[in-house]
Amino acid sequence: MDKETLKQKIMEVFQKKASGAGKSKIYLKDLQREIPEANPRDIKNAANELVKEGKLEYFSTGSTVMYGLPGVGMGLEAGMEKPEE
Amino acid sequence: MGEVKKHDTPLMDDLKSGPWPSFVDDIYSYAERHKKQACFDILGQMELSYKNKETHWKHGGIVGVFGYGGGVIGRYSDQQEKFPAIWAFHTVRVNQPAAKWYHTSALRKLCDMWDHRGSGIMNLHGSTGDIILLGTVTEQLEYIFYDLGHQLKMDLGGSGSNLRTPECCMGMSRCEWSCIDTQDIVYELTMAFQDELHRPAFPYKFKIKVSGCPNDCVAAIARADFSVIGTWRDRIKIDQEAVRAYVGGELKPNAGAHSDRDWGPFDIKKEVIDLCPTKCMFWDEGQRKLYINDAECNRCMHCINVMPEALWPGDDRGAVILMGAKAPILEGAQLSTVIIPFMKLEPPYDNLKNLLYKVWDYWMEHGKNRERLGETIQRIGLNRFIVDVLGIKPIPQHVKEPRSNPYIFWKEEEVEGGWTRDVAEFRKRHPA
């Protein structure tokens, strides 16, 4: 699978998850499970490139990292608005 | 900047007394000198924690800088009204130089940056090995990253499900026992795996730690998914003259580590020969000569630790590669398990890198979410991991003892005639 097709498939997975189950953040493993025909390392590289292009963003708890669509679902700073000064 | 607001912190103040260096005294002195509200607020919030016996932090999903999936841990106060200067108090992990040597020119510049962009509070070092810069707000993260790259030639460390910052003991820089160049190995691996370090690559975190000898000063066997521990496979080097000096009391045993207590005169029989776990040493009182049956030695380092002026690791040096250590969470704690009993490690360490790639390829494909390598190995079985995944020959060194149950998962191809049998044939021999 060439890289552009793979990237497109990845984006489709995200759109499907976000509109269906309302799940906006996905582990790399789950992404790899959704696209079994591609090599896990290629998926990783493609997803990381999508982040660089601004089409995906990382979401981390410190111990793990997930990928998400920017602006969809729980934000990076959800529930932690900066107080007015 | 207006006047700073100080908080009443009687409980924290109690930690100013006593002989051990006090972080409270230090942070207050700094806060006063630099008029830093964040420092007053952090001690204010800690005071509240000391009063309530509860932490006052919550977590965000922040990762920090553009294009990196790790290196920053997001943190938010749940007391934003009371302590507005620490409403966000993120930490930045900065990859330390191998074995934590510095020149003050670099440290001072890092301090100047952190005064300007953060709380001025840091850890040298976090338990991950990184330099930890504690306490900054979201808006500063990109600037900190630009300062690190452009002015300090430094980079972030790992967090999340990335490769974590590799770490090593002081190795050849000062230790005569180091059987491998721990610092060079760690530097080479860190540089080779920058992508894995900064961007998520794995089902969960992955740590590499490198110790120069079986004393294991970075606790590689207890803390790393991939532990490299230096060792040797020829003979322990002996300076008989120096051994006699220990026996004669001219040299202090264990480099003087027991100097403040009277343990009586050094007794080589009691303190070395009898404690040798393999009982492979012999002190010939008549000849005044030490013999070691090196084929029986398991290289525990005891005799070498006791007589550093007389004994050294041999010359055929390399490393044991072990895998799978993890903290107790979930399946219980695990120590790393021997995978390769002896590997020569010479730059550019391609053998080590290839081994890592092989392990990662398998783990990326078959590991479950949040499953550490050690748990994957346990799930599929050490035997399968060694033989089927890595293609290594199984040997007794892989186990403490063979299994005691005969519940063996035979493979069909191992059994003569396979598993397909004819019931009719069977019934001919055994009428029902």
Next chain:
Amino acid sequence: MSERPERPDPIYTQPYDPTLAEKLYNPQKPMENRITDIGPPHYWQFLPPVIQRNYGKWKSHEIIQPGVLKYKAHSGEVVYVVRCGTPRLETTDYVREICEIADKYCDGYVRWTTRNNVEFHVTDEEKLRALLEDLKSRKMPNGAYKFPIGGTGASVTNIVHTQGWIHCHTAAIDASGVVKAIMDELFDYFGSHKLPAQVRLALACCINMCGAVHCSDIAVVGIHRKPPLVEDERLDKVCEIPLVIASCPLGAIKPATVEVAGEKRKSVRVNVDRCMFCGNCYTMCPAMPISDGQGDGLALVVGGKVSNRITPPTFSKVVIPFIPNEPPRWPTAVKWIKKILEIYSQNARKYERVGDWIQRIGWEKFFELTDIPFTWHLIDDYRLAYDTYRTSVHFKFTSHVETVTDFE
């Protein structure tokens, strides 16, 4: 081998420019001027020249007094190293003071150990004496030593520890304050060599256990004892429910629909019998706080080690399942740690680590000697628990054994 830069990069002597990053970073074009993946500075530039010259060619070492090591190279060159404890949690001013000392005596070179000690290197004895005097004279405003000398040989060296209440959201106990309280009490053991062997202390503020707490001679682990709260009113607004469910390592969280003020809302329920109080759920969801002033506290674990010396590396074992939080000085925890240390010191043989000593005398003797009450919590019922049951008739008759005559 990687190329070795001889001297510290000249970039470090150029003053820090606080305005540069604002000029370089453009939020609209985040890739502009971005330097990535350069890795750490090369270690070689930070090695003192004498270390560079003798790299990999060291002959032997000697601890000439607690905290002071002398290394001899095959070339005949000698390096003296002074090791000092630090609080690990420190300010840039504290680090600058270290720099000032390193500039004055060590040509600007300095190193940290794995266990949060700082090490100064000099090559002649006169400088060594001056350095020692200087270090001893430096005090904090309220009298604490800034740079206590020690941490070598048969001592209690600095405690490896995690963040605690200064930073972590799952911390059941503080870290730096507990460490300070312990080290104040054990201070004498840091700067002396009077124990049977080195004693490694560690502290983790929750059961995620960052660091090698599970393999230390004596260690403190923070524990929660109450399952997380579930804030139904807020949960569906601030948390993404599938993520919360996925965050629990034991699968103890299930989705639920609940009624809040007559309104149907999405939330979760925790199967409290499966919860092991790890706090991962709170990481994903601020509406599931786990901390509790009464529920939280610490456990003491002892007898582990990482070194392969004589006996193989071993895990620490739980000997006190719970001690409540007692800020600011945690007197009960400190009392027990000191007691264990002293009983060990009186009873162990030379070179025997805490765990080796206990192995020799038996755990039942350990509990008898230390007067630590043995309770049901100390009998393992987690996975692989069976490994710890006593399946022989080899044991000692300590005070724990009551002779059974009648049994109803």
